[in-house]
Amino acid sequence: MYIRGVGDIIYFLQQLHPLEQALLAGIFTWGMTALGAASVFFTREVSRKVLDSMLGFTAGVMIAASYWSLLAPAIEMSEGRSIPAWLPAVLGFLLGGLFLRGIDKILPHLQFGSATEAAEGLKTSWRRNTLLVLAVTLHNIPEGLAVGVAFGAAASGYMYSLPAAIALTTGIGIQNFPEGLVVSVPLRREGMSCFKSFNYGQASAIVEPIASVIGVAAVMLVRPILPYALAFAAGAMIFVVVEEIIPESQHGGNAPLATIGTMIGFSVMMVLDVAFG
Template sequence: MMWEMFLTLGPVTQALVAGIFTWGMTALGAGTVFLTREVNQKFLDVMLGFAAGVMIAASFWSLLLPSIELSAGLGIPEWLPAAVGFILGGMALASIDRILPHLHIGFPTEEAEGIPTSWPRSTLLVLAITMHNIPEGLAVGVAFGALAVGSTEALAAAFALAIGIGIQNFPEGMAISMPLRREGFSTLRSFWYGQLSGLVEPVAAVIGAAAVIIARPILPYALAFAAGAMIFVVVEEVIPESQHNGNADAATFGAMLGFVVMMILDVGLG
């Protein structure tokens, strides 16, 4: 019944619902702070690696490959929109990375990036997670915006992407709330900051879906843009965080598992 109702919604509304789902998974992960004060660091690193693997697989199977397929018959090389969008996505996130004050999980406050600020450590940690939730929300939104072309395969791909992003958002919620709890924050405050980091995803999803519906010719570029933004975040932030505590092999196998899970979701549902 709920699935049938979902199918009757427009692409922008579907993107909003999917964004709320991915945010909800972040909140669910952050909510584990109510159950325990401590989570094994190796487990957290494996989960971060898993998130990285999901994002890498989603970037190809759900974004870059559709971008290339949609570029066929445009009278230009099929790889061009994917290549241009991919690079622009990475450049956009690099610009945000240089400007927005943020601190990667597990790093000392002195290593905060972006414009120098006196903001508290908690704010900088949340902003770091928020920054890489932006391309995730955009990716979900652009994928549902692709439904404007009336493709059943696009719906399956968008649905698989939303599930994959939601799954990897669970450990991300844990990765922000648990360190804050260890640093002395109250349980409620740790949860609040953890879920807050994912609140940007429904907003970014709506923006992404609306953008490609209003300007359909940019769809191949927009899909690749979201992929480039996610890959930048994975390489610049998620992977280094997962391997910062001496659990490199475990985190790497977590990434491989995440890649396989996202690949199965995309191929199986698509």
């Protein structure tokens, strides 16, 4: 079977169970990370300006996806119920942030450019490279959850469509390409071999297929939580953006470029969601 366009992709996915859809979507977003990480085979150095612009782009995509693909549908789904329409979105959003904060406090990780002694989470003897990759893995958990919840929402047939889930997956996949590069190239610069740098880079996103399956399963098992789950994924992503990605993109002295990257990323995701959602 040859997939020639969006219509064919939608038809192909419609033949699959939602769990299979979410798994394929998670594999796609992981694959885009691996593709970005493969850049290390062609270059050992990427300028800080490019890295900061890419981080800004990633932040913009995640912010736009949080609203257009997750929060807005959550509010729309809650209209006409016995509770205020904003309540599920607010509760889910805040719980998503608290969930990521909890993982942030527990999971040992280290931001790029920081000294090993500045590692966050529980104290551990893990190597610096492992801690660096775990920091990016932390970013990818909410992305995988968002993809899974989106396909679960599409399967429910209630105010959410399969094209909307595909648009969200596409946007996250696009921003995962620079994310893979941002992981692998600094590791290569620190003296790690090309293959190991690539392996660490792609491994940072292996959690996405797992999280996507968990997200779709949760929504399918307990459908009334759907608006809460959408907002939960949004809250988790916004926490990562504000706490990690934007500060990292801004402190390298390229704040204007990073900000432009954020606006471009936001615009790309907004276009994807409005055009296909």
